Each structure stands twice: as C-alpha cells, then as structure tokens.
Amino acid sequence: MIETKLYWGPRGLLLHPGFKNAMRDPQRKVDLIVFKGDEWAEALDFLLKKKTYDRPFVLVSAGSDLTVPEEFFAEGKSNVSLPDDCLAWFSTNVDLYKYPELTGRIKRLPIGVDYDGKTITTHAFVEGFGWRTLLKPSALVEFPQYPHLQEKQLLSLVSSLPDTYDRKLQVYADFWVNKGYGRSFPNHKNGDSSRTLNRKEVYEIIKHNPLVVLSSYRLNRLEAWRAKSQYMFELSIPGNGMDCFRTYEALTLGIIVITISTVLDPLFEGLPVVIVNSLDEITLENLIKWKDKFKGAFRSGEWREKLTNRYWAEQILAEWRRFSDALGERR
Secondary structure, three states: OOOOOEOOOHHHHOOOHHHHHHHHOOOOOOEEEEEOHHHHHHHHHHHHHOOOOOOOEEEEEOOOOOOEOOOOOOOOOOOOOOOOOEEEEEEOOEOOOOOHHHEOOEEEOOOOOOOHHHOOOHHHHHHHHOHHHHHOOHHHOOOOOOHHHHHHHHHHHHHOOOOHHHOEEEEEEOHHHHOOOOOOOEOOEOEOOOEOOOHHHHHHHHOOOOOEEEOOOOOOHHHHHHHHOOEEEEEOOOOOOOOOHHHHHHHHOOOEEEEEOOOOHHHHOOOOEEEEOOHHHOOHHHHHHHHHHOOOOOOOHHHHHOOEHHHHHHHHHHHHHHHHHHHHHHO
16 A cells, blocks of 8 residues: 555554554564554453553554543543553543543544545445445545545645635534534543533534534535635534544645644644634634634644654654663663
C-alpha cells in the first residue's frame, strides 16, 4: 500500500518508513506494537489486562469509541494500572481526569481523517457494490477506494479552494443528519458530574442561530467536502467517541473548527480550533474575532504539519527512541 501524507491512524503509521524500520530492527531493545482498526480492544485485553508480554514496549492503538483508560478497563474495576513493561501508550479518546498517575504514560492521538471507512476491504466491497448501494439515492453512492486514492481526491479539492479569509463568514454544520448518533462525555469543568451536550441537544440549540448553516440533507463525502469548503467555520461535535473525523477533514480543507470543550482540548493546541463552553458564544462578533485570529488556517505550514502522518509518526518514534536509548545505557 502507498504511504499517505495525512494522518489517519495506525494503518497510516504502519506505512511510514521509520515505523517499518523500528518494528523490524532485530537489535531493538523496546518493541513498537501497533493495533489498527477494530481488532485492538480484544487484543489489548491480553496485552494489558492479562499481562501476557514479557518485553518492554511502546503501544499505539486507535479505532474504538471507548475512552482510555476508563471505559477500556471497565468491568467494575475501581483502579486502573498498566503493566510495567508498557512504557508508553498512545491512543485516541484519552481521558486521564481520574487517573493523574498515568499522565505521561498514556498519551493522546487524534483520530485523523477517515480513510478506513471507505477503503477497499471485503466488507467495503459488499457495501460499495451490493444491494445497499442500489437502494441509496445517487447523491449518497460512494465506492470504496484505496487510501492514497481517497487522499488524492481530497488534496485535489484542497488545491482548488480559496483562502479561509475569502470564504463565507458562517458556520457550516452537517452532523445533524445523524444527530441520533452520539452520546455525551465528561468534561470535568464543574466536577465529576459535568458532561458535554450530545448531538441532538446541540442541534436543538443551534437550529435557530442564523449564523449556522445546516446542510439540507445527507451528501456523499466528496460533495459534503465541497459544500462545507464554502464557509470559514464548521461545527464539529463528538459522536459515539469524543474525537471526530469531521474535525480533521475540516482542518485539512482550511476550515476553522468550532467544537465544545472536552478533556481532548489539549489535543487541539496549535491548531485553528475554537473551543467553546457554550454554543451561545457563536455570535457575529466572535466569528470576526476568530476569523482574524486564524486567518492563516489554510496556509500556515506549522498548523498543517500537525495534520500529517509524518508529524505523528515522529512524535511516537521520538518516545520510542528515548526509551530505547535509556535501556541501552542501563545495559
């Protein structure tokens, strides 16, 4: 499979040359273990809970809506612990509020863009070419493609778009077409009981705001990308997991993202993302202020680098090398 530029999770990382070398190095002192897609939860059960591994390792996982570590280690446990051999764990949907002792060992990864859901697999083949496709309106039909071809389509669109500053000063929202899909999450702003709004609750608030443009109906992904790229802002709300593909696709398209505050807020530092505590903050005055703050969203090399596979691969490999060097000196 051909390496991609944008970050899209563990499958993308596995295409990075540095990752391949680290995993294959026969002299490595620390293993680099990567779980991709839906396989990770069951496999991690053996690795972390049953402690079946006897070498030091750095772990990378994604592809689940479970919060880490709490929901992953559920089953009525009041405490969470990692085996000593797990030196670091990079994962999506990390919530360490109740587990400050794991800060530094469990590290946040973004969910990235969604190439997995549209890639060519046996399931995607059936989904893409079977009876379900025939029953869909033509505007919704999407055929599976390899990740690098999906990326080519996305980046081709990006190359044709105007600068963020030259787009409509409004907030696009298309999450509402599946507003029944999603849940609320702890945000710990006002103690343990404080939770985010779910998508349905958000929709009921923003549907009366004239600054928010609600998509008229569900579109296929390419048409959705084209539609939202007319606007400076997009509202991205958590679904069944805290993080959302919509966030990273919008950022790639040069759109400033507005999202509600969660424990993932630190993940968006250094990106053109506006984090609000209340949806009442979506006012014309604030849109102008945010526009001026993030007017370089489409052109900033620093911001856009944080959307790449290379950036996140290097973050993980730097940690892996640090542990490898330390063990090498110790021995």
